[in-house]
Amino acid sequence: MSLxxxxxxxxxxxxxxxxxxxxGTYLTRVFERRKTFLDPILVPCERLLYRLTCVNPTQEMRWxxxxxxxxxxxxxxxxxxxxxxxxxxxxxxxxxxxxxxxxALALNTAVSFTTNTNWQSYVPETTMSYLTEMxxxxxxxxxxxxxxxxxxxxxxxxxxxxxxxxxxNFWVDLTxxxxxxxxxxxxxxxxxxxxxxxxxxxxxxxxxxxMEPQKVTGTDGKTSTVATQTIAQGPxxxxxxxxxxxxxxxxxxxxxxxxxxxxxxxxxxxLEMLAIFLIPAGLAISLGQMVGSPKHGWAVLAAMTVLWxxxxxxxxxxxxxxxxxxxxxxxxxxxxxxxxxxxxxMEGKETRFGIANSALFATVTTDASCGAVNSxxxxxxxxxxxxxxxxxxxxxxxxxxxxxxLYGMLVFVVMAVFIAGLMVGRTPEYLGKKIEAFxxxxxxxxxxxFPFIILGxxxxxxxxxxxxxxxxxxxxxxxxxxxxxxxxxxxxxxGSAFAGLNANTPWYNLSLSVAMFFGRFMMIIPMLxxxxxxxxxxxxxxxxGTFPVTTPLFTALLxxxxxxxxxxxxxxxxxxxxxxxxxxxxxxxxx
Amino acid sequence: MxxxxxxxxxxIFFTAAFAYIHACEQLKxxxxxx
Numbered sequence: 166m167s168l169x170x171x172x173x174x175x176x177x178x179x180x181x182x183x184x185x186x187x188x189g190t191y192l193t194r195v196f197e198r199r200k201t202f203l204d205p206i207l208v209p210c211e212r213l214l215y216r217l218t219c220v221n222p223t224q225e226m227r228w229x230x231x232x233x234x235x236x237x238x239x240x241x242x243x244x245x246x247x248x249x250x251x252x253x254x255x256x257x258x259x260x261x262x263x264x265x266x267x268x269a270l271a272l273n274t275a276v277s278f279t280t281n282t283n284w285q286s287y288v289p290e291t292t293m294s295y296l297t298e299m300x301x302x303x304x305x306x307x308x309x310x311x312x313x314x315x316x317x318x319x320x321x322x323x324x325x326x327x328x329x330x331x332x333x334n335f336w337v338d339l340t341x342x343x344x345x346x347x348x349x350x351x352x353x354x355x356x357x358x359x360x361x362x363x364x365x366x367x368x369x370x371x372x373x374x375x376m377e378p379q380k381v382t383g384t385d386g387k388t389s390t391v392a393t394q395t396i397a398q399g400p401x402x403x404x405x406x407x408x409x410x411x412x413x414x415x416x417x418x419x420x421x422x423x424x425x426x427x428x429x430x431x432x433x434x435x436l437e438m439l440a441i442f443l444i445p446a447g448l449a450i451s452l453g454q455m456v457g458s459p460k461h462g463w464a465v466l467a468a469m470t471v472l473w474x475x476x477x478x479x480x481x482x483x484x485x486x487x488x489x490x491x492x493x494x495x496x497x498x499x500x501x502x503x504x505x506x507x508x509x510x511m512e513g514k515e516t517r518f519g520i521a522n523s524a525l526f527a528t529v530t531t532d533a534s535c536g537a538v539n540s541x542x543x544x545x546x547x548x549x550x551x552x553x554x555x556x557x558x559x560x561x562x563x564x565x566x567x568x569x570x571l572y573g574m575l576v577f578v579v580m581a582v583f584i585a586g587l588m589v590g591r592t593p594e595y596l597g598k599k600i601e602a603f604x605x606x607x608x609x610x611x612x613x614x615f616p617f618i619i620l621g622x623x624x625x626x627x628x629x630x631x632x633x634x635x636x637x638x639x640x641x642x643x644x645x646x647x648x649x650x651x652x653x654x655x656x657x658x659x660g661s662a663f664a665g666l667n668a669n670t671p672w673y674n675l676s677l678s679v680a681m682f683f684g685r686f687m688m689i690i691p692m693l694x695x696x697x698x699x700x701x702x703x704x705x706x707x708x709x710g711t712f713p714v715t716t717p718l719f720t721a722l723l724x725x726x727x728x729x730x731x732x733x734x735x736x737x738x739x740x741x742x743x744x745x746x747x748x749x750x751x752x753x754x755x756x
Numbered sequence: 757m758x759x760x761x762x763x764x765x766x767x768i769f770f771t772a773a774f775a776y777i778h779a780c781e782q783l784k785x786x787x788x789x790x
Contacts (some may be wrong), residue, residue, distance in 0.1 A: 232777050240770050247762065268758030272765065603784050610780075671758075678765065686773045694780040 166485045167502050170521030174477060177435065177525060178470065181442045181564075185466060188443055189450025195345040196318045196338065197455065207344045214340055225331035228697025231319055232690055234335040235312060239686070242308055243279040247271050249301040250293075259294035260369040266292060269674040276678040278302050280685035281309035281566060283408075283415030283536055283660035284677060286669040290397035290418055295367055302415060303404045307351075310411030310444075311342035313568030316689060317448055318342075318455075320572045323696025324596055325456045327704050332696055346444065347411060354406035354440055361436075362429035365402040370395050401426055409440035412566040414536030414660045422526070422539040423515050434522055434539060441533045445469075445564040448571045456596055460715035465574060468723045472563040473532055476552050481524040483549035485509040493753050513544025513664075524549065531556035534566030536660025543647065543664040547750060550663070551743035554650050557657040558739075559731040560615065566658065572692050578714070579608045579695065581726045585712040594711055597704035604698055607691040614687050615656060616734045618680050622652045623738070625676075632672040638665035642749065643756035646742040651677065656684030 194201050215222050226234065250266035253259055266274065270287055277284040278301070287293070293302065315338035322332050359365055378392040401417045405427055408414060414421075422428040422437060446466060453462020487500035488510055502508030507519035514523040523540035530537050531553035542553050556563060562574040583600050586593025593600040626633025626648050637644050643665070650663040655677040662668070668677060713719060746756065 229777055229781055233774065236770060236773050236777075240766070243766065247766075251759070268762050272758070272762035276769075606783065607780065675761070675765070679769075682769045686769075687776060690773065690776050690780055694784065698784060 166481060167521070170481065170485075170519070173521050174481070174525055177438060177529075178473065180435075180439055181446050182466075182470070184439070184443060185446035185450050188447030189454065189462070192314075192346065192444070192447050192451040193454040195341050196451070198341075201345065203345055203349060211340055211344060215336075218336070220334075220336045222334060222337045224334055226334055227330050228319075228323075228332055228693045228700075231332050231335045231697075232693045235316070235689070236686065238308070238335075238339065239279050239312065242305060243275045246278060246301040246305060247275040249297050250274060253294040253297045256294070256296050258296035258299070258367065260367075261291075261294070263292065263294050266297070269671050270669060273674040273678045274302075276681050277655075277660065278305035278413075278415065279309060280658050280681045281305075281313060281411070281413060281534060281569065282655060282658040282681045282685070283413045284655055284662070284668075284681065285415055285419075285660070286674055286677070288419045289416060290370075290399075295399060298404065298417065299400060303400075303407060306404070306407040306411045306413040306415070307343055307347050308339075310347055310407070310413065310567040311339050313412075313566055314342040314346065314444070314448070315339050315568065316693065317568035317571040318451075320575055320692060320696040321452050321455045323699040324452075324575075324598065326700045327702065329700050330697065332693070332700060347407060350410050350440075350443075351403070351406040354410060354436065355402045357436055358402045358405055358433055361433040362425075363402040363405055363433065364398060364426045365400055366398050367400060368398045370397050372396075397426075405437070406440070408537060409437045409535065410444060410567075412441055412445070412533045412535040412569075414530065414534075414538075416537065422537045423541075428539055431517065431522070434518055434526070437537070437539075438526055438529050441529050441535045441537075442564045444567045445533060445570045448568065449564075449574075452571060452575075458596060458715060461596065464715050464717075464720050465571075465578070465723070467717075467720045468727075469532075469562070469564050469570075469574070471720070471724050472559070472727065473528065476532060476556055476563065477525055477528045480528050480545075480549050480552040481521060483546045483552070484514075484520050484524045486546060488546070489751050490753065490755055510544075510546050510549070513541030515539060527553045528556065529564075530661060531659060532561065532563035532565070534561045534569055534658045534660075536654065538661050541664050542650070542661060547643075547646075547743040547747035550646065550650075551739060551747075553661065554646070554653055554743070555731070555735070555739065557653045557659045558619070558735045559727055560612075561657050561659060562727065569658065573611075573688075576608050576611045576692060576695070577727050577730075578723060579604055580612070580730070581719070581723045582712055582714065583608075584726060585722060589710060589712070591710045594705055594707075595699075596714065597707065598699050598702045599705060601698075604695050607695045607698075610691040611688050611695075612730060614691075615684065618656045618683055619649070619652045620735075620738060622656075622676055622680055623649050626652070626672075632670075636667035636670050636673065638667070639756050641756035642742050642746040645738075646746065649738055649742055652680055655680040658685050 250271040254265045319332040418424040449466040453459040526539045582595045647663040647666040
């Protein structure tokens with residue numbers, strides 16, 4: 166750990182917190198349909214879209230109609246992506262003449278991008294045509310993020326409204342999230358990334374002659390000389406911007422944000438990390454503004470910041486430690502930080518980013534449901550790799566995915582005020598709304614589905630050698646971590662991967678599809694049910710027994726509930742994976 | 757074969773999700789005996 170590293174962490178979180186207020190205010194104006202500076206351009210586009218799609222923007226929806234519209238939209242766009250993938254060989258914008266995507270992989274990818282997961286069981290530059298990247302995948306980066314924002318705003322309306330049974334109009338929220346937020350933000354970020362050297366073209370891939378031809382031995386034992394290298398090209402900057410802003414994470418290249426064409430400089434790295442947190446932090450401020458209690462928004466944001474700090478600190482510390490195996494073997498490897506090297510564990514990391522920015526990126530991408538990576542999480546030290554996994558296991562509510570993070574956090578808020586109510590023996594209230602049996606039932610459904618899918622699928626994969634273990638690169642606790650991480654990432658709609666597991670097998674493609682789908686929609690539905698129920702309630706005046714949700718005590722209780730629920734649910738699995746691996750590493754064993 | 761599996765899985769996914777909405781709504785409106 167170095168002063169330089171600490172300064173970069175402080176600079177990052179300071180920028181997030183400074184930008185949260187203006188972004189949040191802008192989001193509030195957009196979703197409350199108040200005037201913004203983009204109205205002269207976008208209002209005519211919005212009206213035209215409603216006319217073309219026969220949407221009545223003044224029509225309000227109950228939670229069931231809102232959820233059904235979201236499902237219909239998701240189904241239609243998922244089918245579109247599947248069809249484009251399966252037919253890409255015969256469609257335009259395929260200069261590399263890539264073959265049609267195999268069916269199980271096409272399903273996995275369609276579900277993955279529809280659910281904002283962006284899990285990639287394939288090498289993008291050798292699998293997906295430019296058309297598939299743009300029409301099938303980049304569009305989902307906008308749509309799935311816009312769906313998340315719409316859902317978060319619907320939840321906020323459920324809290325803010327009284328004695329009504331409607332939550333707004335899904336189609337209007339979806340359109341405004343896309344036109345007013347994601348599109349303009351993406352244009353600005355794309356241009357910034359291009360200025361840093363991120364490529365943006367539709368050219369065929371370049372082939373260059375190597376200065377030093379290499380002799381390689383193939384799997385068949387034959388030796389050959391490689392004299393040329395293919396350098397992939399493509400519309401990267403435009404996809405990179407929405408990949409981060411929409412907390413999608415699906416890379417244009419296989420090495421994602423570690424590739425110099427996706428993330429060339431320290432400044433592009435900072436911009437990409439900021440882009441992940443920008444909208445989720447702004448939405449927390451919007452929550453406070455839309456429910457009429459700005460301090461509540463800041464209290465929620467404070468809880469997110471505390472959890473972010475705990476994760477970043479642990480990961481940075483773990484990755485800064487020297488590898489015990491090198492020490493035990495008496496190898497003369499200097500693992501200490503110095504002006505000439507980052508020190509610590511640099512396996513799987515870019516020397517451009519070093520320990521601090523790799524640990525920070527890994528924490529940020531899993532705090533949110535992004536899943537982009539600039540280092541390989543599989544190569545982290547056991548406890549360092551546990552942090553990204555734990556972040557997802559907590560529900561990705563630390564800033565969280567675009568929209569998804571906030572509504573996940575609000576479910577925890579409902580649980581926190583419920584527990585506070587139990588402690589003082591009163592009916593719990595949240596911003597004047599009484600929390601009753603149905604709200605708690607739906608909250609528990611939301612919280613229980615998540616571990617049920619992750620632990621259930623992981624157990625099946627571990628117990629069936631022909632299915633779950635056949636494509637595993639490592640054994641022992643590290644192998645368990647790879648499987649657990651895959652289902653955690655899929656169910657949490659994160660999309661990052663421990664690299665040691667080949668997930669492009671029929672079992673993993675299909676089972677991860679199920680995990681991604683149910684991890685998204687089976688959690689959204691109870692969340693919307695809570696919102697619909699809250700909207701119907703009367704506001705109860707605050708009294709001496711009301712638990713205030715604007716104080717540091719509330720922030721502390723919220724953090725406590727999140728950590729305790731996460732720890733109780735997942736500690737046994739983590740103790741068999743990364744924690745055991747850490748202890749065995751100290752005893753000189755590696756996997 | 758996998759095209760058929762993909763089609764079936766998609767149909768099952770969304771049917772289950774719509775049924776789930778209905779089940780949550782039923783849970784809210786069912787008579788309570790507590």
